[in-house]
Amino acid sequence: MARTIDRIDHASILDKLPDATNARFDAFDDRDAVECLQGTRTELLQQIMEWAMSPSQKCIFWLKGMAGTGKSTISRTVARSLKDTNHLGASFFFKRGEGDRGNAKKFFPTLTRQLMLMIPVLRSGVHKALHDDPDIVSKSLREQFEKLLLHPLLDLDQHGRQPQAAVIVIDALDECEHDQDVRNIIRLLPLLQKAKSVRLRIFLTSRPELPISIGFSEIANHGYQDLALHEIPEKVTERDIHLFLQDRFAKIKQDRNISQDWPGDNVIQKLVTVSVPLFISAATVCRYIENTIWEPKLRLTELLTDQAKYVSKMDKTYLPILMRLLDDRESDESEQQQLLQEFQDIVGVIILLADPLSINALSLFLGIGADRIGNRLNSFRSVLSIPGNRDQSVRILHLSFRDFLVQSGTKFHVDEPKKHKKIAHLCLKTMQNHLRKDICDLESSGTYRTDVGPQYIRQYLPLELQYSCRYWIHHLEQSQDLSSGIEDVLLFLQKHFLHWLEAMSLLGLISEVVGMLDLLRTVVLGDSNSVISEFLHDGTRFVLKNRQIADEAPLQIYYAGLVFAPRTSVIRREFKSELPTWICQFPQVEEKWSAELQAIEGHSKWVNSVAFSPDGRLLASGSDDKTVRLWDTATGGLQQTLEGHSGWVRSVAFSPDGRLLASGSSDNTVRLWDTATGGLQQTLEGHSGSVRSVAFSRDGRLLASGSYDETVRLWDTATGGLQETLKTNGIVNKLDFSQEGSYLITNLGTLDIQSGHENFASTSTHKNPAIFIEQGRWINMNGKSVLWLPPDFRPSCSAINGDLLALGHASGRVSFLRFHL
Numbered sequence: 076m077a078r079t080i081d082r083i084d085h086a087s088i089l090d091k092l093p094d095a096t097n098a099r100f101d102a103f104d105d106r107d108a109v110e111c112l113q114g115t116r117t118e119l120l121q122q123i124m125e126w127a128m129s130p131s132q133k134c135i136f137w138l139k140g141m142a143g144t145g146k147s148t149i150s151r152t153v154a155r156s157l158k159d160t161n162h163l164g165a166s167f168f169f170k171r172g173e174g175d176r177g178n179a180k181k182f183f184p185t186l187t188r189q190l191m192l193m194i195p196v197l198r199s200g201v202h203k204a205l206h207d208d209p210d211i212v213s214k215s216l217r218e219q220f221e222k223l224l225l226h227p228l229l230d231l232d233q234h235g236r237q238p239q240a241a242v243i244v245i246d247a248l249d250e251c252e253h254d255q256d257v258r259n260i261i262r263l264l265p266l267l268q269k270a271k272s273v274r275l276r277i278f279l280t281s282r283p284e285l286p287i288s289i290g291f292s293e294i295a296n297h298g299y300q301d302l303a304l305h306e307i308p309e310k311v312t313e314r315d316i317h318l319f320l321q322d323r324f325a326k327i328k329q330d331r332n333i334s335q336d337w338p339g340d341n342v343i344q345k346l347v348t349v350s351v352p353l354f355i356s357a358a359t360v361c362r363y364i365e366n367t368i369w370e371p372k373l374r375l376t377e378l379l380t381d382q383a384k385y386v387s388k389m390d391k392t393y394l395p396i397l398m399r400l401l402d403d404r405e406s407d408e409s410e411q412q413q414l415l416q417e418f419q420d421i422v423g424v425i426i427l428l429a430d431p432l433s434i435n436a437l438s439l440f441l442g443i444g445a446d447r448i449g450n451r452l453n454s455f456r457s458v459l460s461i462p463g464n465r466d467q468s469v470r471i472l473h474l475s476f477r478d479f480l481v482q483s484g485t486k487f488h489v490d491e492p493k494k495h496k497k498i499a500h501l502c503l504k505t506m507q508n509h510l511r512k513d514i515c516d517l518e519s520s521g522t523y524r525t526d527v528g529p530q531y532i533r534q535y536l537p538l539e540l541q542y543s544c545r546y547w548i549h550h551l552e553q554s555q556d557l558s559s560g561i562e563d564v565l566l567f568l569q570k571h572f573l574h575w576l577e578a579m580s581l582l583g584l585i586s587e588v589v590g591m592l593d594l595l596r597t598v599v600l601g602d603s604n605s606v607i608s609e610f611l612h613d614g615t616r617f618v619l620k621n622r623q624i625a626d627e628a629p630l631q632i633y634y635a636g637l638v639f640a641p642r643t644s645v646i647r648r649e650f651k652s653e654l655p656t657w658i659c660q661f662p663q664v665e666e667k668w669s670a671e672l673q674a675i676e677g678h679s680k681w682v683n684s685v686a687f688s689p690d691g692r693l694l695a696s697g698s699d700d701k702t703v704r705l706w707d708t709a710t711g712g713l714q715q716t717l718e719g720h721s722g723w724v725r726s727v728a729f730s731p732d733g734r735l736l737a738s739g740s741s742d743n744t745v746r747l748w749d750t751a752t753g754g755l756q757q758t759l760e761g762h763s764g765s766v767r768s769v770a771f772s773r774d775g776r777l778l779a780s781g782s783y784d785e786t787v788r789l790w791d792t793a794t795g796g797l798q799e800t801l802k803t804n805g806i807v808n809k810l811d812f813s814q815e816g817s818y819l820i821t822n823l824g825t826l827d828i829q830s831g832h833e834n835f836a837s838t839s840t841h842k843n844p845a846i847f848i849e850q851g852r853w854i855n856m857n858g859k860s861v862l863w864l865p866p867d868f869r870p871s872c873s874a875i876n877g878d879l880l881a882l883g884h885a886s887g888r889v890s891f892l893r894f895h896l
């Protein structure tokens with residue numbers, strides 16, 4: 076065998092096998108290219124070396140990573156380690172635009188040449204191939220591969236050699252011209268596994284571009300393993316970039332004689348944060364600073380204050396990616412224009428989104444088919460992360476890409492303010508198309524947000540709508556010019572303000588609204604349109620007042636929000652038609668938002684007790700302001716103020732015929748008033764403590780009063796004479812006569828009037844009315860929570876008469892609400 080090889084003129088084979096100049100990892104022209112800094116990529120390099128040496132692993136290791144994540148540096152380091160241990164079969168580092176390194180023409184011959192050096196016995200097979208077909212190197216990739224590589228390798232098997240491990244390192248396959256060649260290479264390489272006498276492995280890196288992803292997906296039985304560099308944990312990349320920056324700054328300090336404490340840990344950390352996950356970004360920063368013409372300290376300060384300085388240096392990374400978009404030689408001028416327009420419409424928008432959207436959401440947002448978006452984005456897989464699933468978000472890998480586009484002076488320049496304006500317009504359009512009252516078709520006006528499942532939110536509020544609701548003001552603000560759009564914004568607000576609040580509440584984002592409205596106010600500040608300013612001012616007050624309930628039960632924006640909004644509120648006026656139709660008498664509300672301007676007639680202090688007259692026409696209220704007031708229930712207007720008590724009025728009750736009103740007070744008296752005239756009829760004295768409760772017997776002859784003195788007294792209403800004093804073991808703060816009048820129903824239990832005997836087995840008097848107050852803050856109608864009561868409308872006491880509800884408030888206000896039952 077040895078003799079056969081000797082006979083072969085090695086030099087003549089090499090003459091006939093073309094070699095791609097500088098394609099090897101250690102080519103002279105790449106002498107400045109670095110390998111991984113000691114301490115970086117440690118786990119990954121170890122993993123690759125273990126794969127290379129283990130007999131049981133997959134034949135191909137595909138390391139993919141976005142532009143500038145450090146793939147070539149890893150390839151170089153891997154190739155070097157393999158060479159040092161005699162396991163490097165061959166290496167080929169593609170490089171677009173650098174002659175033979177930018178295409179596949181000399182790919183297999185170059186690999187063959189190198190493999191022959193490592194495995195000399197290959198020479199005879201290669202020699203034979205070149206002899207049989209002298210033109211083999213200009214034939215198809217498949218023929219070259221089979222004749223120059225595969226067959227000579229398979230021939231070796233016949234000699235029963237001990238398997239030898241050899242690794243081929245292929246870097247940056249994405250930089251190989253012609254997608255078809257790329258796919259062919261990926262299809263052919265796994266066939267090398269057939270060779271048994273040499274255990275060949277292929278370590279291959281590339282950006283995650285489409286032809287390569289498709290190529291790999293075609294490999295049978297998933298005969299490769301892969302790893303995405305941009306997906307390894309951020310902490311790990313952060314650590315490596317930190318080491319890298321420290322090392323480079325140490326060198327700059329040494330070379331330029333700069334003090335030791337420069338630039339400081341904080342600055343390094345800042346640079347790490349802006350760079351992750353791009354090594355290229357960190358390397359660009361360093362190149363910018365170490366430029367020998369300039370002062371490094373000055374350059375760093377400049378860089379930290381003006382990022383544009385280094386973003387422009389990212390041209391080298393980003394421009395080629397963009398230019399490839401227009402690479403297609405077959406496309407004519409108008410097609411190129413269309414591609415550029417679509418780039419602006421799709422990528423231009425993606426880079427300025429405040430939150431990433433999926434292809435499907437983008438399609439609906441932009442009004443461009445999902446297939447078209449998917450196709451256009453395929454050219455940007457090195458800078459955008461584009462998941463296979465069209466419902467997952469498309470993200471930019473590194474902000475420098477966005478910065479580059481908005482600062483670029485090329486035809487790919489994205490005009491930032493203009494684009495923001497366009498996005499704001501798209502947001503408004505999306506909201507106008509979707510927003511409506513009760514967008515999720517909730518069961519009732521009181522449905523809690525927490526009871527609305529996420530699947531409903533997702534179904535009724537698609538992602539592009541969620542996005543629009545959240546960011547339309549942000550984009551307006553960023554557009555820096557509202558002159559032409561203000562009318563549209565006003566029209567939107569006038570129609571959809573409440574719908575938008577509902578959507579934001581459903582999304583759990585109502586707390587962001589006040590800030591958003593503030594921002595919008597600053598945007599329209601210079602505008603002479605005072606209508607919008609007034610709207611926004613009022614809208615802010617409206618949200619401040621209702622955000623708590625909107626967060627709990629979003630539809631209450633239309634109910635509690637409007638019902639309790641001040642009379643002259645812009646929002647109330649604009650959305651009058653949304654006021655609930657099931658309320659026929661609305662509570663009296665303030666004139667304006669500010670509490671100081673409150674001009675409601677009523678008590679000046681806490682209302683303790685309210686009671687309807689038997690015919691329902693009057694309501695009596697007793698207050699800490701020592702007065703009793705009588706109200707016309709039809710209008711809510713004050714009729715009379717009954718003054719006389721010297722202490723808080725704690726309890727009021729009408730006689731069954733409505734002619735008398737009893738009031739119990741902390742001045743220890745009960746007073747009886749003529750409801751027609753408001754005149755005081757009697758003052759019942761005898762209690763030695765505050766009177767907490769009063770009630771008339773069904774025939775009106777008796778009045779019972781419960782007091783802090785732990786007695787209940789019975790009075791003759793005609794004469795005012797004390798009839799009986801019943802001792803109680805506690806304070807009776809609620810009482811009523813039983814139907815036939817023989818006992819009293821109290822908060823302590825029933826009390827036998829004859830014997831004065833207490834029976835603590837309490838009797839329920841709950842009648843389950845059609846309307847009642849739930850947990851002190853909801854109005855429940857026919858079993859459903861329908862109207863939330865804002866804090867200043869929460870009752871300190873309440874009374875119900877058929878369809879009419881009266882509420883006494885801590886503020887002294889008395890409100891009425893009448894419902895359609």
Ligand SMILES: Nc1ncnc2c1ncn2[C@@H]1O[C@H](COP(=O)(O)OP(=O)(O)OP(=O)(O)O)[C@@H](O)[C@H]1O
Nearest residue numbers: 111112115141142143144145146147148354355358
């Ligand atoms: N581990 C490392 N140690 C030191 N420097 C590194 C390391 N990784 C990357 N770099 C630096 O970052 C620069 C960019 O890395 P590299 O060229 O390897 O990225 P890439 O992913 O191959 O980029 P592209 O996709 O554009 O080809 C390198 O030139 C080098 O300066």
